[in-house]
Amino acid sequence: MLEVKDLHVTVEGKEILKGLSLTINAGEVHAIMGPNGAGKSTLSSVIAGKEGYEVTSGSITFEGQDVLEMEVEERAQAGLLLGFQHPVEIPGVKNIYLLKSALNTQRAARGEGEMPAPEFLKLIKEKIAEMQMDASFLQRSVNEGFSGGEKKRNEILQMLVLQPKLAMLDEIDSGLDIDALRVVADGVNSLRAEDRGILLVTHYQRLLDYIVPDHVHVLIDGRIAKSGDAELARELESRGYDWVLEESAA
Amino acid sequence: MASQEMEQLVRRDYKEGFVTDIESDTLPPGLDEDVIAFISNKKGEPEWMLEWRLDAYRKWLKMTPPSWAHLDYPPIDYQAISYFSAPKRPEDRPQSLDEVDPKLLETYEKLGIPLHERAALAGVAVDAVFDSVSVTTTFKEKLAEAGVIFCSISEAVKEYPELVKQYLGSVVPQTDNYFAALNSAVFTDGSFVFVPKGVTCPMELSTYFRINAENTGQFERTLIICEEGAQVSYLEGCTAPMRDENQLHAAVVELVALDDAYIKYSTVQNWYPGDEDGKGGIYNFVTKRGDCRGDRSRISWTQVETGSAITWKYPSCVLRGKDSKGEFYSVAVTNGRQQADTGTKMIHIGEGSRSSIISKGISAGRSNQSYRGLVKIGPRAKGARNFTQCDSLLIGDKCGAHTFPYQEIGNSTATVEHEATTSKIGEDQLFYCQSRGISEEDAVSMIVNGFCKDVFQELPMEFAVEAEALLSVTLEGSVG
Numbered sequence: 174m175l176e177v178k179d180l181h182v183t184v185e186g187k188e189i190l191k192g193l194s195l196t197i198n199a200g201e202v203h204a205i206m207g208p209n210g211a212g213k214s215t216l217s218s219v220i221a222g223k224e225g226y227e228v229t230s231g232s233i234t235f236e237g238q239d240v241l242e243m244e245v246e247e248r249a250q251a252g253l254l255l256g257f258q259h260p261v262e263i264p265g266v267k268n269i270y271l272l273k274s275a276l277n278t279q280r281a282a283r284g285e286g287e288m289p290a291p292e293f294l295k296l297i298k299e300k301i302a303e304m305q306m307d308a309s310f311l312q313r314s315v316n317e318g319f320s321g322g323e324k325k326r327n328e329i330l331q332m333l334v335l336q337p338k339l340a341m342l343d344e345i346d347s348g349l350d351i352d353a354l355r356v357v358a359d360g361v362n363s364l365r366a367e368d369r370g371i372l373l374v375t376h377y378q379r380l381l382d383y384i385v386p387d388h389v390h391v392l393i394d395g396r397i398a399k400s401g402d403a404e405l406a407r408e409l410e411s412r413g414y415d416w417v418l419e420e421s422a423a
Numbered sequence: 424m425a426s427q428e429m430e431q432l433v434r435r436d437y438k439e440g441f442v443t444d445i446e447s448d449t450l451p452p453g454l455d456e457d458v459i460a461f462i463s464n465k466k467g468e469p470e471w472m473l474e475w476r477l478d479a480y481r482k483w484l485k486m487t488p489p490s491w492a493h494l495d496y497p498p499i500d501y502q503a504i505s506y507f508s509a510p511k512r513p514e515d516r517p518q519s520l521d522e523v524d525p526k527l528l529e530t531y532e533k534l535g536i537p538l539h540e541r542a543a544l545a546g547v548a549v550d551a552v553f554d555s556v557s558v559t560t561t562f563k564e565k566l567a568e569a570g571v572i573f574c575s576i577s578e579a580v581k582e583y584p585e586l587v588k589q590y591l592g593s594v595v596p597q598t599d600n601y602f603a604a605l606n607s608a609v610f611t612d613g614s615f616v617f618v619p620k621g622v623t624c625p626m627e628l629s630t631y632f633r634i635n636a637e638n639t640g641q642f643e644r645t646l647i648i649c650e651e652g653a654q655v656s657y658l659e660g661c662t663a664p665m666r667d668e669n670q671l672h673a674a675v676v677e678l679v680a681l682d683d684a685y686i687k688y689s690t691v692q693n694w695y696p697g698d699e700d701g702k703g704g705i706y707n708f709v710t711k712r713g714d715c716r717g718d719r720s721r722i723s724w725t726q727v728e729t730g731s732a733i734t735w736k737y738p739s740c741v742l743r744g745k746d747s748k749g750e751f752y753s754v755a756v757t758n759g760r761q762q763a764d765t766g767t768k769m770i771h772i773g774e775g776s777r778s779s780i781i782s783k784g785i786s787a788g789r790s791n792q793s794y795r796g797l798v799k800i801g802p803r804a805k806g807a808r809n810f811t812q813c814d815s816l817l818i819g820d821k822c823g824a825h826t827f828p829y830q831e832i833g834n835s836t837a838t839v840e841h842e843a844t845t846s847k848i849g850e851d852q853l854f855y856c857q858s859r860g861i862s863e864e865d866a867v868s869m870i871v872n873g874f875c876k877d878v879f880q881e882l883p884m885e886f887a888v889e890a891e892a893l894l895s896v897t898l899e900g901s902v903g
Binding site for chain 2: 221222223224244245246248249250254255257260261262263264265266267270271274275278279282314315331335
């Protein structure tokens with residue numbers, strides 16, 4: 174589904190990704206871990222199309238399409254959705270309006286018509302209940318005055334509504350207490366499907382206790398130094414990252 | 424670079440820019456008593472009107488231009504402006520559209536206001552002012568049936584002198600401020616509306632203005648009177664062509680509402696804002712005031728402004744009557760290097776008077792916008808209430824928004840509430856929306872419309888559509 178080949182990315186003149194390769198197939202959950210500054214957020218930002226990241230070489234293909242040739246909104250319409258680490262506030266735009274616009278834009282891109290209002294409301298109510306959020310949040314402006322936990326729940330809520338083909342969640346666990354973590358994890362787990370890929374970028378192993386990945390990759394110094402399964406994450410938790418570096422240097 | 428793209432988002436091509444090459448009967452620049460006499464004579468005014476003008480002029484000579492606004496502009500040379508410009512026509516005004524100069528009609532076509540079409544379909548009577556002369560007034564008969572008078576101020580001075588004498592200058596006296604004094608001396612046209620007791624005006628009234636000749640200041644004077652129980656909705660919409668020199672627009676609008684009367688005054692303003700460097704736009708220094716003279720009278724000002732190099736206006740209400748109500752709903756957008764110091768004044772005099780202020784300012788580019796509001800509660804205004812909400816939205820990081828709220832409360836039983844927010848649209852927000860599949864343009868539009876909704880829903884329907892379109896055009900750039 175997603176193929177990243179030998180990706181080199183420069184940010185403000187400094188090379189952050191130095192030949193990163195990664196393949197995600199439909200139905201798989203991948204986790205990327207690594208020390209700070211390794212380039213974890215850079216990867217998801219580049220795939221999403223954020224400004225300020227220069228791809229100097231390499232490629233990214235999504236379902237056969239060249240992602241780097243696509244506009245930000247086109248990537249999203251194709252089913253590539255990013256869950257932000259620090260979701261931004263958008264005063265004046267109600268949550269319900271953003272959800273509705275995004276959903277209908279996706280549908281339009283697939284050649285479907287707009288979802289009728291009653292159906293939409295029903296869908297939203299369902300998903301809000303799943304995320305244990307209060308319906309009043311719909312009338313509030315996007316992320317305005319939200320706590321960190323509420324913002325993360327909002328990201329997952331959007332995923333549940335928009336049903337992406339590939340969900341990239343950038344440190345979705347940062348700033349969450351145990352209860353919020355559980356709710357968010359349940360939400361992510363409910364997204365698991367045969368035709369869907371999930372990419373988790375995370376700093377801590379704890380999240381992976383709740384969302385058990387199929388593959389774990391260690392990103393160090395702009396490259397994937399080691400790949401494994403869920404076990405690898407636990408090993409990193411107890412041993413840290415240094416041994417991976419040593420191993421790959423050897 | 425990212426920030427340049429942001430700026431491109433807010434640039435627009437001013438579509439209305441062109442000049443009609445009609446020969447204009449224009450005075451050379453300069454102002455003195457002879458010029459005023461010329462204007463008065465051209466308009467065929469009675470003696471008392473000329474005297475009133477000269478009185479104002481002499482007072483103006485003793486005044487100095489105010490300088491307290493948060494605005495930066497070079498001093499205006501009042502002798503370098505021509506105070507009269509009329510299209511070359513025979514003395515008689517055209518009686519029907521057939522008699523109107525086809526080039527003029529073409530102008531209106533270009534501006535998207537084909538007089539006959541719009542007037543017929545929408546049932547709106549249009550008093551079209553081309554530069555300083557009213558070209559035609561339609562639907563006079565329909566209004567006459569209802570007893571409503573809607574004509575140019577020049578005509579009113581001649582046909583309804585008693586009414587004009589009674590009300591002119593009663594809301595904005597000649598010496599109210601520097602620009603009002605100037606206007607009183609040299610006003611060349613504007614609308615006059617009179618709605619008699621108990622009559623609801625059968626259609627929305629509207630006027631289009633246009634400044635054409637170079638160096639011509641446009642000085643309209645509008646007077647709207649609603650007697651007891653009368654109601655009217657008035658629309659003001661303006662466009663102007665591209666110019667190199669700044670053009671001064673110093674209008675005065677006076678509204679009078681007697682007992683149980685309601686005047687709704689809506690403006691969608693689209694003056695040329697000046698080029699990227701702020702050169703050549705319109706200076707809009709306007710005095711607009713409504714007098715809620717009668718008990719339970721109501722005046723509401725609704726405006727959407729997206730033009731002018733410099734805007735200086737405070738549509739205000741004097742709430743004299745008991746339980747009278749004043750409302751101010753405004754969206755002001757500044758872009759490029761525009762500057763605006765605008766707001767409102769609600770002066771509570773009568774018991775139980777209420778006022779509502781919802782002001783939305785959107786600043787983009789390198790523009791600067793200030794909201795200046797005064798809520799004054801007089802000592803006899805028992806139980807008076809005011810609610811003010813003043814929000815600013817900044818697009819990009821080179822613009823400015825400032826708020827100067829003043830509250831003077833002279834009665835302890837009054838309730839005065841003030842809420843204010845300032846927020847920013849940055850690349851992050853746009854990226855967030857785009858990452859959900861929403862295009863950049865739609866994202867800006869969504870954010871801006873959400874911000875302005877409270878005001879847009881107060882506009883008369885046809886204006887609301889124009890306003891939304893105007894806003895998108897103002898904030899659209901070479902996206903995609």
